[in-house]
Amino acid sequence: MKIYISSDMEGTAGVVDWTQCLHGNPEYGYYRELLQNEVNASIEGALAAGATEFLVNDSHSSMQNLKPATLAGNARYLSGKHKPMYMMQGLDSSFDAIFFVSYHGSMSSDSSVLSHTYNPRAIADIKLNGVIVSEAGLNCLVAQHYGVPVVLVTGDETTRIETEVWSPDVRAAVVKESVSRLAANSMHPVEACTLIKSKATEALNNLSAIRKPAISMPGTIEITFHNGDFAEQATWIPGTTRTGAKKVEITDSDPLNLFKRFITTVILSRTIVE
Ligand SMILES: [Zn+2]
Incomplete structure (x- = not known):
């Protein structure tokens, strides 16, 4: 059994601030x-x-946050920028299950520590097929393409709720309750690890019952940016339509293409630094 783990950092028990x-x-x-x-x-x-x-x-920031020699399970380690498939680089249909570890809520969520969606400086809100979507949900497009179920997510309660929209049977280790974007009530780190371990085991013991993402296609991603410059720039990508002063839409019949076109938009948005 082969496991793909996409690791972020904002969802770790105890983490509440960018300086951490x-x-x-x-x-x-x-x-x-x-x-x-x-x-x-x-x-x-x-x-x-x-x-x-x-x-x-x-998948976090400079994408070199872990120490390879102390990874358990003789895991391979995919690190560093630039990765074209970003938080889902390296996934293919040879994997049996996907874990999202230390994930966080979307920029539009009520309160989730360090919430953002891919580029906090550019993106205010993203909807997938009309529903607010987090990084976990967008990454489900890649999981769907390769036919691999997302079976475990760890982070706060908002992360759990937003992941279940796209992967309803996912097992969640909720290791903290967010108070705001910059405060949370976290489990003790040892307890958090115990919970994550047991949820991972539970998820894989129920693998056959966990449905794969089934996002209806053609799918539409609607991005609301912080200002119109980002929206105008996004329309340079063929097929991206401006739908409002700060909004664009991308529609594609293939989940992987939809994700790639979204990632292209994100990478382009990083060229505008205010
Ligand atoms: Zn991150």
């Missing part, structure tokens, strides 16, 4: 250890259910 999860800050070293422990807990839970192969795709 960006290279170059004194606190970062401590919090990256907490993330590493949570990733390893998910691997250990999978090992207990009989998993044998792991790929960890580091």
Whole structure:
């Protein structure tokens, strides 16, 4: 059994501030250890259910937050920028299950620690087929293309709710309750890891009952940016339609193409720095 793990960082128990999860800050070293422990807990839970192969795709910031030699399960480690498929780089149909570890809520969610959707400086809100969507939901487009179920998500309660929209049977390890975008009431890190491990085992023991994402196609992604410059720039990509002063729409009949066109929009948006 082969497991694909996409790891972020904002959803780790105890993390509440950008200074804790960006290279170059004194606190970062401590919090990256907490993330590493949570990733390893998910691997250990999978090992207990009989998993044998792991790929960890580091998907946070500079995408080099984990220490390869201390990854559990002899996991392969996919790190560093630039990755064309971003948070889903390396997934293919040879995998049996997907874990989203230390994920977070969307920019439009009520309160979720460090909430954003791909580019916080550019993107205010994203809808997929008319429904507010988080990074987890957008990444489900890639899972759908390869026919691999998303079986585990870890993070706060908002992360769980937003992931279940697209992967209704996903097992969730809710390791903190967000108070605001910059405050949360977290489990003790040891308890959080125990929960993640048990949810990973539970998910894989019920693998056959977990439905794969089935997002209706053709799918439409509607992006609302913070200002019109981003929307105008997005229309340089053929097929992207401006639907409002700050809004564009992308429609595609193939989930992977839809995701790729969205990622192209995100990468282009990073060229405008205010
Ligand atoms: Zn992140």
